Amino acid sequence: MTTLGILGAGRVGTSVARAALKAGYTVNIAASGAAEDIALLTEVMTPGATAMTAADAVASADLVVVAVPLHKYRSVDPNLLSGKVVIDAMNYWAPIDGTQDDFEATDLTSSETIADHLAGARLVKSLNHIGYHELEEHGRPSGDPNRRALAVASDDDDAAALVMELIDRLGYDAVMAGPLVAGAAFQPGTNIFGGELTAPELLDELARHRERHLANAEFQRTA
Amino acid sequence: MELGVYSFGDTQRNPDGSLRSTAEAIRNLFDGIVRADEVGLDYFGVGEHHTFEMPASSPGSLIAAAAAATTQITLGSSVSVLSTDDPVRVFQQFSTADAISGGRVEITAGRGSSTESFPLFGYELANYDQLYEEKLDLLLNINANERVTWSGAVRPALHDMAVVPRPASGSLPIWVGTGGSAPSSVRAGRLGMPVVYGIIGGVPAQFAPLAELYRRTAAQAGHSGPSIKVGVAALGMIAPTKEEAKDRWYPGWRRTFESLGAVRGWRAPTRTQFDALSEAPGAYYVGGPDDIAERIAELHDHLGHSRHFLQMDLGGLPQEHFLESITLLGTEVKPRVERLLAKK
Numbered sequence: 065m066t067t068l069g070i071l072g073a074g075r076v077g078t079s080v081a082r083a084a085l086k087a088g089y090t091v092n093i094a095a096s097g098a099a100e101d102i103a104l105l106t107e108v109m110t111p112g113a114t115a116m117t118a119a120d121a122v123a124s125a126d127l128v129v130v131a132v133p134l135h136k137y138r139s140v141d142p143n144l145l146s147g148k149v150v151i152d153a154m155n156y157w158a159p160i161d162g163t164q165d166d167f168e169a170t171d172l173t174s175s176e177t178i179a180d181h182l183a184g185a186r187l188v189k190s191l192n193h194i195g196y197h198e199l200e201e202h203g204r205p206s207g208d209p210n211r212r213a214l215a216v217a218s219d220d221d222d223a224a225a226l227v228m229e230l231i232d233r234l235g236y237d238a239v240m241a242g243p244l245v246a247g248a249a250f251q252p253g254t255n256i257f258g259g260e261l262t263a264p265e266l267l268d269e270l271a272r273h274r275e276r277h278l279a280n281a282e283f284q285r286t287a
Numbered sequence: 288m289e290l291g292v293y294s295f296g297d298t299q300r301n302p303d304g305s306l307r308s309t310a311e312a313i314r315n316l317f318d319g320i321v322r323a324d325e326v327g328l329d330y331f332g333v334g335e336h337h338t339f340e341m342p343a344s345s346p347g348s349l350i351a352a353a354a355a356a357t358t359q360i361t362l363g364s365s366v367s368v369l370s371t372d373d374p375v376r377v378f379q380q381f382s383t384a385d386a387i388s389g390g391r392v393e394i395t396a397g398r399g400s401s402t403e404s405f406p407l408f409g410y411e412l413a414n415y416d417q418l419y420e421e422k423l424d425l426l427l428n429i430n431a432n433e434r435v436t437w438s439g440a441v442r443p444a445l446h447d448m449a450v451v452p453r454p455a456s457g458s459l460p461i462w463v464g465t466g467g468s469a470p471s472s473v474r475a476g477r478l479g480m481p482v483v484y485g486i487i488g489g490v491p492a493q494f495a496p497l498a499e500l501y502r503r504t505a506a507q508a509g510h511s512g513p514s515i516k517v518g519v520a521a522l523g524m525i526a527p528t529k530e531e532a533k534d535r536w537y538p539g540w541r542r543t544f545e546s547l548g549a550v551r552g553w554r555a556p557t558r559t560q561f562d563a564l565s566e567a568p569g570a571y572y573v574g575g576p577d578d579i580a581e582r583i584a585e586l587h588d589h590l591g592h593s594r595h596f597l598q599m600d601l602g603g604l605p606q607e608h609f610l611e612s613i614t615l616l617g618t619e620v621k622p623r624v625e626r627l628l629a630k631k
């Protein structure tokens with residue numbers, strides 16, 4: 065049995081919690097404050113999960129999900145997450161959440177900026193391109209031809225493998241996109257972010273994204 | 288169960304698809320409010336919005352005008368984007384309209400559905416949480432006290448200042464408007480404020496745990512009584528038959544979600560999605576009177592809500608269809624909902 069620690073008890077955190085509980089995980093959930101502050105929330109919204117402080121939720125977890133509002137990412141303590149396998153489910157989505165200098169004034173993907181902050185964590189970008197209300201509805205058994213696929217990007221293959229197992233148990237085909245930087249292919253504004261794709265479709269989109277990227281790089285080199 | 292309508296304003300379209308005037312849209316909205324009052328609806332909400340397609344930028348002014356032209360309907364904002372406004376001014380505008388109406392005015396404070404007001408008034412969207420929290424605190428303070436002493440980071444401090452006029456019944460009902468997250472339900476419950484959920488997709492019945500969380504949090508914090516209640520703001524439209532309703536509503540729906548999708552990076556919406564969302568247990572209350580009445584009563588089994596109101600005018604819905612939908616909601620849906628709920 066694997067224990068999942070979830071930072072964030074909002075829309076995304078609570079639906080990941082419910083989906084993971086259904087898949088047989090032990091789930092610890094935390095918000096920004098004390099465990100009592102979210103005791104009732106946990107009882108009503110994610111029955112079966114245990115409300116904790118962020119430090120406790122992470123300490124006993126094999127796998128951590130960070131689902132806090134992106135602009136609060138600096139409030140997540142990097143020391144807590146050092147050495148942990150951490151899923152970054154956050155998005156930089158300026159039209160909805162506003163522009164933020166940390167993510168605007170850089171060529172890095174949002175998850176690379178998170179990785180810089182959470183130095184020491186084994187960061188995996190995933191769970192970001194499915195709507196929170198979809199996560200509990202779109203899951204299907206393995207082998208179903210219409211099974212939806214979710215992308216995974218990480219510089220750490222073993223960490224990615226753990227996350228791919230989680231995704232499969234939640235009811236989705238996990239597709240490895242490549243190193244963390246490959247997460248650019250499924251950030252807001254991409255076809256993967258805006259769509260509901262099967263594994264072959266997702267692989268197609270990843271290939272198309274790589275081609276465009278190479279063409280761009282070529283253009284910049286020759287121009 | 289109170290039934291009603293909300294709108295951001297809906298600018299009409301020319302046959303070639305281009306926009307007609309925003310002034311006409313405001314006048315149409317005003318006419319819609321008057322019609323809602325005439326047909327016995329309980330509530331009309333004007334949602335602050337700042338685009339050419341949806342130009343109801345100033346709910347307070349529109350509600351003041353409507354206050355003078357209506358006799359029984361409750362008028363409110365749905366929502367006021369409090370984060371980018373001055374709570375003192377918001378309160379004064381709504382308490383002025385309240386005086387004209389004889390005590391029929393409310394405020395709903397919320398994030399709103401679009402972000403244009405942030406650059407328009409010079410605020411950073413990234414400061415949203417602090418702006419909202421402090422300004423809501425000030426608004427509640429003003430509502431409770433004739434003379435206000437307050438300090439915070441987002442606005443100059445007030446020391447023993449009079450804020451007038453005072454509402455006809457002492458204070459204005461102030462609701463929290465939210466898209467429905469667990470933490471925001473907890474906050475509304477702790478504050479003991481009524482909450483309205485904006486349900487624009489998914490399955491409305493799935494808001495039941497949020498409503499339960501809200502009520503239990505309020506009880507735990509010692510709040511009870513008539514201000515602990517749940518409203519639902521949803522999308523939909525009524526016509527004599529379900530097929531007519533869907534055919535009338537689809538073009539504007541499609542136009543609206545196409546342009547939203549272009550900004551947010553969603554795929555273009557399809558008729559298949561529309562049809563799915565338009566059937567129980569989907570999110571759209573588009574149909575004939577029997578169908579809509581049954582679905583509202585059914586949702587009541589899950590949420591126990593006391594107010595259900597619909598945004599009907601989207602993407603240039605022809606004004607005559609808007610007015611007919613309002614009329615049917617008042618004359619046909621309302622008595623059916625009352626009958627259905629009385630049986631339970």
Ligand SMILES: NC(=O)c1ccc[n+]([C@@H]2O[C@H](COP(=O)([O-])OP(=O)(O)OC[C@H]3O[C@@H](n4cnc5c(N)ncnc54)[C@H](OP(=O)(O)O)[C@@H]3O)[C@@H](O)[C@H]2O)c1
Nearest residue numbers: 072073074075076095096131132134139154155195196468
């Ligand atoms: N909307 C979607 O469908 C979707 C899908 C995938 C990903 N995302 C991304 O997921 C992220 C979260 O979005 P959301 O809608 O779930 O947010 P939300 O509903 O606003 O909830 C945020 C939660 O994070 C908590 N939090 C804040 N700082 C924290 C900290 N340092 N440690 C632990 N918890 C903390 C908050 O707790 P307090 O109440 O104590 O502050 C709250 O419980 C965003 O980056 C979003 O872009 C969204």
